Amino acid sequence: MQARKKTEEKRSKILDTALSLVTKNGLHGISMKMIANEANIAAGTIYVHFTNKEEMLASVYEMITLQINQLVKEHYDENSPFKKNFLNIWNAILKAYLADRRIPDFITQYAFVEGASSGISDMLEPVYQLLEEARRDQVVKDIPIAGLIALTHGPITGLVRMIGVTKGLLKEIDVDMYAQSCWDAISNKED
Amino acid sequence: MQARKKTEEKRSKILDTALSLVTKNGLHGISMKMIANEANIAAGTIYVHFTNKEEMLASVYEMITLQINQLVKEHYDENSPFKKNFLNIWNAILKAYLADRRIPDFITQYAFVEGASSGISDMLEPVYQLLEEARRDQVVKDIPIAGLIALTHGPITGLVRMIGVTKGLLKEIDVDMYAQSCWDAISNKED
Amino acid sequence: MQARKKTEEKRSKILDTALSLVTKNGLHGISMKMIANEANIAAGTIYVHFTNKEEMLASVYEMITLQINQLVKEHYDENSPFKKNFLNIWNAILKAYLADRRIPDFITQYAFVEGASSGISDMLEPVYQLLEEARRDQVVKDIPIAGLIALTHGPITGLVRMIGVTKGLLKEIDVDMYAQSCWDAISNKED
């Protein structure tokens, strides 16, 4: 049990180090050696926990996905109207991205890895059903779900990236405004 | 003259081959050798036309930037209201992206290259002034220009990416709807 | 412990192989691949022991320097007069050079490496003080130490080189004579 815990901790340490380095140096700017050094372990040790680099990066992605899935669940209230849920969830995601920019950075880059899924689909899987329902109720436009996701998630990563370039772009108060704008993009006028 | 033209052609051929391969294998999944093979030239020849890989990729980006800049210019009519210009331009960009997916793919990836600008700023530079004006006239929301760009360009790349995953997402008719949705995201309600 | 020793042995093997190849092909006529092949290791292995070619060559030089420093120390007797020490040391160096021609060959070539010191200064550092003293005592001519070194070490490398061209130039007995001649070059007549 103790051993089991230690192993889990090392695995997490590797994933976290990898995430940090991908953000700093780009998905392909990192080597197993770099990760090992940064995590204060031997290069060979990574292969005790992961079969290869590809699987390790997929695990990083999986870790992030679970995190966002959790976030969505936490901000969903089945008794609230869709719009309120949407704004709450979008707000939470944007805040999470801003708090840990490694997340959106990794997602955007990982989307280009051969064989990886869209990068966003998995992560926002829990939202699909909600959107489906909202579309059926004509609360949002009659656009394929993937399109609705693109219209609302696209701006989020875009915004985070912009911040790196245009300092002071986002003041605390703005987060709501951007969530609202995303809503405006997909909501039916008669909302 | 003939030689001059031949030289220019070879340079273009290299850039075009690089663009295709970046899209297929990712920005870091390509080697100079691969480009040379694909372009049917010797590896060393690339260095006759570019000082190194970095400069060559920057040239690809520059080529694309000029293309989009041109597109924007062509679809702007100073006598039309801002909304109409916005919809025309967005429509044109989205269509261009769909016609040559290598463009948005390259842009998104190149944005992560060390030292490169946001990737979108350069390309949409001509739009900045238009947006500035529209904001002053309260036609669009009081959000920093970079934010307006994020809200409207973010979905475009998002959409194109989604297509790779969700086939048949975009029918001809939809383009207008997405441009309209982007507009909804930034326009003032009283529009 | 066993592993440690093996590592040290491999490092030495690389340095020795490099020294031999530099002598045979010139400082710039060798490649890392050549060294690896000759040492029966993989090319990449060299980089396990040295950060790059430059550092590896500097290590070869350092190895030689230590060897000569040691030689000087062994042939110096503080109770003997300067002339006797000089002849003994010069004799020893010349013999060492003749026994392993790779040493003077490497030194001469390494002196031209960017950023390397004169190549001789480091090696004969222990002799500087002795010469300084001898000059003060007017045992040798009033010439800057570096000049005295040039007058006495210059011929040594010259001699060794000549041997490659003019076979049979040096019989056992001659060594003393050349040491004596070097002494004649710097000693005060009234010696």
Add this chain to the structure above:
Amino acid sequence: MQARKKTEEKRSKILDTALSLVTKNGLHGISMKMIANEANIAAGTIYVHFTNKEEMLASVYEMITLQINQLVKEHYDENSPFKKNFLNIWNAILKAYLADRRIPDFITQYAFVEGASSGISDMLEPVYQLLEEARRDQVVKDIPIAGLIALTHGPITGLVRMIGVTKGLLKEIDVDMYAQSCWDAISNKED
């Protein structure tokens, strides 16, 4: 005739440029392209005047050799005693080396080129006979000519090199002293 002269000039320009660059960057630190750039000609043009790099460098060496040969001839007076001739010639060579350090630098490096002769032998060929005679007359020690050359030319290149390291080592007046010291190294005591 005019064309012939122009050709000869270009050939000289190439050799001179090569000599300068070898001194600055080392024998192997230069490329044909560098030489061409520095000489303001096209890379291919060098091959109009020389069959390849090797032959071109041999031509640089030949040029220097002729220069030194000439110098020796000019400072030899058949009516003067050997010692006087020796001092004059050595003085002249040392001064020439100091005036144009490219000469000793090139010679020392070229001596290590595969297949090149000792580097010094050719150059001092005219002195061999003089030394032979002097040895027969017991004016100098009974040492093989090559040894005598080593004892007297070795210090010269050594001195020139030292100057790069120890500034101010050589004042005008010193040249005579070093020539004298070289003489002391080879002359018979009863001189």
Add this chain to the structure above:
DNA sequence: AATGAATGAGCATTCATTCAT
């Protein structure tokens, strides 16, 4: 489980040389 030396394929880049103009 952990180590880190060893591997060798692969990479970006250089360079002497060729040759069509």
Add this chain to the structure above:
DNA sequence: AATGAATGAATGCTCATTCAT
């Protein structure tokens, strides 16, 4: 004679992965 684009072999170096300890 002169040019300079093109070549492709060779170089120094990196890196994911293996394996004996």
